Amino acid sequence: MISDEDVKHLGWLSRVELEKEDSEKFARELDRILDYFTILDAVESDLSPLHHVLELSNVFRDDVVADSLTAEEALSNAKLQENGYFRAPRIL
Amino acid sequence: MSCLEEIEKTFERIEESDLNTFITLNKEGAIEQAEMIDREGDGEGRLRGVPVAIKDAITTKGIVTTCASHILEDYIPPYNAHVIECLLSEGAIIVGKTNMDEFSMGTSTETSYFGPTLNPHDRTRVPGGSSGGSAAAVAAGEVPLALGSDTGGSIRCPASFCGVVGLKTTYGLVSRYGLIAYANSLEQIGPIARTVPGVARLLDVISKPDARDSTQLGSEGGYLDNLTPTIEGLRIGVPAEFFGEGVDPAVSKAVWDMIHTAEAEGAAYTEISMPSVEYSLAAYYIIAMSEASSNLARFDGMRYGLRLEDTGNWHDTFSMIRAEGFGEEVKRRILLGTYALSAGYYGKYYLKALKVRRMIKEEFDRALKDFDLLFSPTMPFTAFKLGEKVNDPLSLYLADINTVAVNLAGLPSISIPAGYSEGLPIGLQIIGRYFEEQRIMNAAYALLGDVEDE
Incomplete structure (x- = not known):
């Protein structure tokens, strides 16, 4: 069973503020979905996990300078900015 | 008719339409x-x-790109996705951005911040999702071609519900550069059209190699030139698990009719069993939600998107922005993904899902050694009513039962129209081997013929 306190904590971990009625509703829904996921408990598998079907690793590109966004382009969607920087909320 | 006249007609059709297929039109740019x-x-x-x-x-440079989310409502990308560069370099005209489930999370296009798209065959029903706007726009004749993306069925489902052709390509065929990521290890961009040649034509253009997606191999194209109706001599596997108890008998019958047509044209079919398919839905949702919870961490309103005045420190401000910016289904998946990845549950959910993923891939590998193609219904039923399932998340997830296994295995598959039940289109899914899109399209072309010339 997942409690609304658990959901509230998940909300904190994922940086999504949840009202009390949200966490209660999500707790009920998550419970049902997690219950469905227990179907996997029946699988006995000693297979190695498959992260990625192509199973490529270490794909490198040539180390050459290419064009990237200008500072102006990179900032073009930032609502709050200061002196050519993104403005962030205070950390503490 | 001049190109301008044709484009003006296109916009007339779109503006007269009541289906809500587009979020943003690129009228000025297109003209x-x-x-x-x-x-x-x-x-x-x-x-x-x-x-x-x-x-x-x-992502389209200079054209608002929202992912159907409030959090990106006014985001104007400063660059183009690789597929957009490909389209523009071949002279295609971008008419606009189509409606979808928010961040591609859904099977009905009802989770869009901009309201649902309606099914052109019955306006009280969903068009499928998540690429519902693209499929409905093609089905309604608003545009001949559209791009969608498919993470767990998001091209094939709406193609099935709207009665058009939609191709989910092999993982690694089309560059994902500029596709706003939901679940990177599963998703591919792909073509939607009314005909198989339409899909082949669009695939030729978008599958060019791109060094900016290190998981992409790309192709030389030639799909349209090599498109010939070919079904004779093919060995078709029909996995029983795709015709399970949730499948509407009318859908089952229509798909079997297609299988018998294939047989009459010289293909041989065999009923087979793929028992691990039973686990695909749970494995898919665990992996997709886990990847989503990590991917969507980037949306904090600082560099782009919705921004609220600081309401405290860094964490509080971002939590408020994300609470306001994301819809309910997106939050649900982020929460579940965070849960599945958290200490103590990682082994039970995420790691287990990855093991099941290998099991499913190996089962497909075996099946596709014996058979050239696998046939199944795309969706277990025809388009459901708007509002019918949207408040019951699990029942909506269960609708993806026949499409998600293909994404877990990274295989290509197409959905083509297979007749109607009570006026609503039914979709046949054809699954093939890695990078054998040509064989799939040739078989689809043989079954479908030239439905309607573009």
Whole structure:
């Protein structure tokens, strides 16, 4: 069973503020979905996990300078900015 | 008819439509492009002057790209996705950005911040999702071609519900550069059209190699040139698990009719069993939600998107922005993904899902050693009513039962129209081997023929 306190904590971990009625509703829904996921408990598998079907690793590109966004382009969607920087909320 | 006249007609059709297929129209840009094509006269370009609709999860430079989310409502990308560069270099005209489930999370296009798209065959029903706007726009004749993206069925499901052709390509065929990521290890951009040649034509253009997606191999194209109706001599596997108890008998019958047509044209079919398919839905949702919870961490309103005045420190401000910016289904998946990845549950959910994923891939590998193609219903039923399932998340997830296994295995598969039940289209899914899109399309072409010329 997942409690609304658990959901509230998940909300904190994922940086999504949840009202009390949200966490209660999500707790009920998550419970049902997690219950469905227990179907996997029946699988006995000693297979190695498959992260990625192509199973490529270490794909490198040539180390050459290419064009990237200008500072102006990179900032073009930032609502709050200061002196050519993104403005962030205070950390503490 | 000049290119400009054709584009103006296209916008007339779209503006008269009540289906809510588009979130943003690129009217000015499209008209400018059309005028330039008319001035230049004859020119190069395999899609010269052809109007194409783009799912709003694909980044378009200078055109608002929302992913159907409040959090990106006014985001104007400063760059183009690789597939958009490909389209523009072949002369295609981008008419606008189509409606979808928010961040591609859904099976009905009802989770869009901009309201649902309606099914052109019955306006009280969903078009399927998540690429519902693209499929409905093609089905309604608003545009001949559209791009969608498919993470767990998001091209094939709406293609099935709207009665058009939609191709989910092999993982690694089309560059994901500029596709707003939901679940990177599962998703691919792909074509939607009314005909198989339409899909082949669009695939030729978008599958060019791109060094910016290190998981992409790309192709030389030639799909349209090599498109010949071919079904004779093929060995078709029909996995029983795709015809399970949730499948509407009318859907089952229509798909079997297609299998018998294939047989009459010289293919041989065998009923087979793929028992691990039973686990695909749970494994898919665990992996997709886990990847989503990590991917969507980037949306904090600082560099782009919704921004609220600081309401405290860094964490509080971002939590408030994300609470306001994301819809309910997106939050649900982020929470579940965070849960599945958290200490103590990682082994039970995420790691287990990855093991099941290998089991499913190996089962497909075995099946596709004995058979050239696998046939199944795309969706277990025809389009459901708007509002019928949206408040019951689990029942909505269960609708993806026949599509998600293909994404876990990274295989290509197409959905083509297979008749109607009570006026609503039914979709046949054809699954093939890695990078054998040509064989799939050739078989689809043999079954479907030239339905309607573009």
